[in-house]
Amino acid sequence: MCGIVGLFLKDKALEPKLGEMLTNMLITMTDRGPDSAGIAIYGGADAGKAKLTVQSDTPDISFEKLENRLRKAIKGKVEMTVKDTHAVLLIDADQIDAARAFLTENAPEVRVMSRGESLEIFKEVGLPKNVAQRFDVARMSGTHGIGHTRMATESAVTTMGAHPFNTGMDQCLVHNGSLSNHNSLRRKLRRDGIHIETENDTEVGAAYLTWQMQNGATLGEALESSLDDLDGFFTFVVGTKDGFGVVRDPIACKPAVMAETDQYVAFGSEYRALVNLPGIETARVWEPEPATVYFWSHNSAPTTTEKAA
Amino acid sequence: MQTIDLEKTGLRETNKMLHAQAANTNQTAWEIVNAKGAHAIACGLDAPIEVTVKGSTGYYCAGMNQQATINIHGSAGPGTAENMMSGKVVVEGDASQYAGATGHGGLLVIKGNASSRCGISMKGINIVVHGNIGHMSAFMAQSGNLVVLGDAGDALGDSCYEARLFVRGMVKSLGADCEKKEMRPEHLEILRALLAEAGADAKPEEFTRYGSARNLYNFDVDNASAY
Incomplete structure (x- = not known):
């Protein structure tokens, strides 16, 4: 159904x-x-910003240093809001591909639920x-x-x-x-x-x-x-x-x-x-x-x- | 008048109370309030009582009805009056898909539009729709009458048997083995009676009759693609 x-x-x-x-x-x-x-x-949406909503089955471990790691990797602003097994990463819109590439490479246990300026899943x-x-x-x-x-x-x-x-x-x-x-x-x-x-x-x-x-x-x-x-x-x-x-x-x-x-x-x-x-x-x-x-x-x-x- | 608040009483208790009414009950008028789209309201009734449901209903309202008159003061969800045996069901609003499916008897009146598959596999029920009906209506309809004051959607009467289909408006397309039929005096009589019973303001002469071309009744290799 x-x-x-x-x-x-x-x-x-x-x-x-x-x-x-x-x-x-x-x-x-x-x-x-x-x-x-x-x-x-x-x-x-915030002008010039985009959101990656990510999920992990082990959020305590996965999200602990994620904000800092991502900030260093993309050399830009990152604001992370954790909600249970999900986290919303607010980044500059032009860095969304770089952030995704970083996650795929360095945090494979973190899965991207959504990407967008306004959308969160x-x-x-x-x-x-x-x-x-x-x-x-x-x-x-x-x-x-x-x-x-x-x-x-x-x-x-x-x-x-x-x-x-x-x-x-x-x-x-x-x-x-x-x-x-x-x-x-x-x-x-x-x-x-x-x-x-x-x-x-x-x-x-x-x-x-x-x-x-x-x-x-x-x-x-x-x-x-x-x-x-x-x-x-x-x-x-x-x-x-x-x-x-x-x-x-x-x-x-x-x-x-x-x-x-x-x-x-x-x-x-x-x-x-x-x-x-x-x-x-x-x-x-x-x-x-x-x-x-x-x-x-x-x-x-x-x-x-x-x-x- | 007995009034039941469906939210307070719950579905099972409500239906139980209605099932408990015998043929000689003196509690003949019932009203159900706070329907809120609940499923299976007033299903399986078997007594000459009149039930009015205030608000829209969900799946299978008035299913398997015998003897009772059920009025829905709102729109009705899928499978309304499914497998009705006798009695009368009147929907003031629209009805969702497969209204009156497999019905053996009684009268189903839909004052608004009916969705797809209205009267699918009907076996003797009479259905009068004041508005339009959706696609695949009267699919495999076996007997009874389907009367439509508005238009019919695609594939009307596909693979139908002996049901009579009367449409006043346009038919988007006919299903396999369904064809336009001659309107004879006896059909006008049937139609006149049904329109009167359903409170429909229309003249029998304005309708076109459709029914089975009876080409699919027996196996014929030339029809293989239609089976």
Whole structure:
């Protein structure tokens, strides 16, 4: 099954409550998948800065001297905030590649969960309630975010198999469903030099989007072509720096409900996820159409039927 | 009127109370508040009672219904009135996928739109949708009537048997072995009665009937690609 939630705020007054609202929505979806949970929060960007969110199974050891080591290696400013098994490294945006290279070389046990100016991804094995508590998600503010609770079908229950998956700078993907051609697609993408870590089907979906965008596609175009190239069932929600997008496969058997008011656009695998949002009684509630790409963006006036560029 | 607060009473207790109603119960009117999208509300009822659910429901509301009338004052989640045997279910809002699936009898009325696979494998149920229906509706529909005042999505009536499909608006595409049929007087009569029972303001003459071309009933090697 799996459960997905997403919340895109139009009303700035709600931004301090984003983490709390998203956490509550995700907890409601717990019985759709109790294996692992994750949240992507777009907390806002500082000019010229970027964030690497990293994870370690041994955070006490891994993170102890990481800030200083990284500072010396990249000869720049590094601010590290540790949250349980994750740490957010705030660095100058132009040093993000150098920092990644340093981590790969010198701290292989530290895994990069996300990179972006605004995006932070926190995910672990366990119930949404416990995962959200470990990272204190309820106290996070932001403009938009997506969350996922997993019922594993295609690969092991591990941190790296949890969603959301980072697909590029400030981009991430969550998935409900299962892809059936992920093995052949993984081989093809690896031959093209795309890094894929696990046997997970969704990671291949995420890598596919990354690969399409590296070859010049916009996110919208990459999602459109995923309808042809990915075989299987999927409802995807993708996070971008400015908003989020939704696409369902043509059969659309994986559920999706959306609600929109003047204050927000919300996504849930079920209506239950949306019932405690303010003004839900009078919100426009509908199901996204199959094989149709939807986007909401802070960059332009949000419309519900806006086709991807 | 008996009122149940679903949040306070819980789903199992609520359904247990409704199941306890016998044919001669004098508690014939029930209201369920704080539905909040919960699953399996008012499932498996078997008494001539009227239940009104305030708010939207989740999966499988009114499933396996017999005799009861169930009104949903909101929208309904996947599998609403699935496998209904008799009685009546009225959704004031929209219904999600596979509404009325496998239903053997009774009437399902959806005042808004229905999503994909509406009436899939229906076996005698009558379904009246005031709005549109999604793709793959009436897939393998065996008997009963599906009436749509709006439009139908892709692959309507794919591999259907003897169900009658009446659509007033556009049909995006017909499924395998589904074809347009002649509207005869007896069909207009059936349609007139269903529209009246469903409170639908439409004339039977405005509809087109679709049904099985019966080419897939028996094995024919020329149809191999369609099986």
